[in-house]
Amino acid sequence: MDRGSKAPIHRQIYTQIRNMILTGDLPGGTRLPSTRTLGMELGVSRITMVNAFQILTSEGFLRSRAGDGTYVGNEWLNEAVTAPEVRRPELSSRAGLSASTRGSDLQRQTSPSWNPEDPESFVASQVGIDLFPTSVWKRLIGRHSEEQSIEMLGYPEALGHRPLREAVADYLRDSRGIDAAVEQIVITSGAQQAINALMLMMTDPGDEVWMEEPGHIAASAAMLANGCRVLPVPIDECGADLAQMPNELPAGRLMFLTPSRQHPLGVQMSLARRMDWVAWANEQGSWLIEDDCDSELRYRGSRLPSLYELDRGQHVVHVGSFSKIMFPSIRVGYVVLPEDLVDSFATAISVTGRAPATLMQAATADFIREGHLNTHVRRSRKTYAQRQEALLRELRNQLGSFIRAEAVDAGMHVIGWLPSTVDDQRLAAQLADKGVYTYALGDYLLERSLPPALLIGFAATDAGHMPDAVNYMVRALRHDGYSC
Ligand SMILES: Cc1ncc(COP(=O)(O)O)c(C=O)c1O
Known part of the structure; x- marks a missing residue:
């Protein structure tokens, strides 16, 4: 027995007798x-x-x-049932034993992780939490945590909390020029769940889907996890270029696009390209997933009409998130869908984990309605512009x-x-x-088609x-031996 341990003595005795029985040292009938x-x-x-003894009994x-x-x-039995070592194999070997093809694909994906104790340094998707009006x-x-109602504490509504759907509809109309009925809006646990649910609903394993190259890692991971073949579409200064795809290629079930700010390269898709993609989707009967990420955080130039507005044939699903304009752990996002897809999308959401906590949705609705979101976005835009300037100056x-x-x-x-001889993935690691977090551009590429680079975030670091x-x-x- 270990009298210094936090485990109570009776628990220690229980564990030892139990282990002796499991390993056969105390056989049945003793x-x-x-x-x-x-x-x-x-x-x-x-x-x-x-x-x-009571617990063991x-x-x-x-x-x-x-x-x-x-x-x-x-x-x-009068022999060891299973040795503890056998019952607790290493996670990696266990995963290797049981992984499906999709599971193996997932194991190959690196998941960005950092220690919350460290400063965020240059993590590209980290918001300036110091600016959030806590x-x-x-x-x-x-206000909402005191409501002891089924609405607040029961399962969240399948399509999302109605007041938030209404607030999102107004927000999209006023700030984005998107005219969507409340009935077309479904609340999700961030853009990530939205993309997963769309894959589940729109693709079968083995389908070909198209993706910006380089593109949003979490989106291509969702495509691969759903068993799709992902084809890269090159980016130039006008955005994803349809003309660079070979004519003989089958249309693909869908194309994932970030027209407001190409992720990760940062260009805004030109109006002509937007029209090309909408025409393509309508001609081919394919879907366009428009991830509107970063549209609110624009420092120069004006926002162009969304694909959703340009589409008359209803082939665009518009995805938005509060991760960057509020904070990422909130896990609240939304989609705007053609109305006849809404019910099956809501089913896909319930299969992939349901809507976020109603408490979060209700508070987010008020945050939008009372004007705090617009104020916070304006303030963030101004401060982030200064932070970018400071980063570029120091670099x-x-x-x-x-x-x-x-x-x-x-x-x-x-x-x-970076210099062309540098391996960006190795350098980022x-x-x-040393606690300096960036992302390697190489992680965002399906094929190694661009020179090495790092994504260096500026939003979370004070200019001073x-x-x-x-x-x-x-x-x-x-x-690490780099001459700089
Ligand atoms: C391109 C893109 N879309 C969406 C998101 C937001 O995802 P989520 O809402 O799941 O946090 C991010 C976050 O970094 C992103 O980079």
Whole structure:
């Protein structure tokens, strides 16, 4: 027994007897000493032993026979059932044993992870949490957390909380020029669940789907996880270029696009290209998934009409999220769908984990309705523009011979182009080891078709701290032998 352990003594005794039974050291039918005798031998009270025996009896390890003491149950064989090592294999080998083709594909995907104890440094999708109006949020959450109603505490509505759907409809009309009925809007657990549910609903395993190259990793992961073949569509300064796809290629079930701000390169898709893609989808009977990510965080130039507005044949599904304009852990997003798809999409949502907590949805609805979202977006836009400027200045001053980066018109990261001999994935891993988090452009490519680069986020770093943050990166690079 370990008297310094946090585990109570009776629990320690229970665990040891249980392990002896499982490993065959105490075979079925063995008579155990009385609790009084065992207690004296072990130097613990009788009541401690009784507690341990009671748990073992309730779990079927021990049997007590009236007037005849306590025995190990007969069903426990006279040999080891399974050694603990065998029952707890390493996660990786267990996954290897049971993985399907899709599971194996997922194992090959790297999942971005960082230690929340470390500063976010340059994580591309990290928002400036210092800007979020937490006192407003606390008030809105407090308002709804006291409601003891089925609406608030039961399962969330399949299509999402009605007041939030209404608020999103108004928001899209006022700020995005999208005229969609409330009945076309479904709330999701972020864009990620929306994309997964769309894949489930629109594709069969083996289908060909088209994807921007480079493109949103989480979207291509969802495509692969749903058993689709993903074909890369090259990007130029006008966005994804349909003309570069071979004519003989079958149309593909769908195309995933980020027209507002191509993820990750940052260009806005031209109007002509938008029209090309809408015409393509209507001619081929394919779907366009329009991920409107970063449309609100535009610093220069004006926003162009969404694919959804340009589409008359109803082949576009518009996806939005509050991850970047509020905070990512909120897990609230939405889709705008042709009305006849709404019910099957809601079923796909329920299969992939249901809508977010109603409390979050209700507070988000109020956040939009009371004007806090617009105020927060305006403030974030202004501050992020300053942060971008500070990052570019420091990259130029401190790393100009190693990283080449230009200003982006929208979004939360720049692309830092590296010397052609550098392996961006290796470099990103080396930096991450020192707590400097970036993403490698190589992770976003299905084929290695672009020079090495890093996605360097600026939204989460205060402009005043930028010289030190970049200096830390310089030192980390030099430590790893890069001449910069
Ligand atoms: C292209 C793109 N779309 C959407 C999102 C938001 O995803 P979610 O709503 O699942 O957090 C991100 C987040 O980084 C993104 O990069």
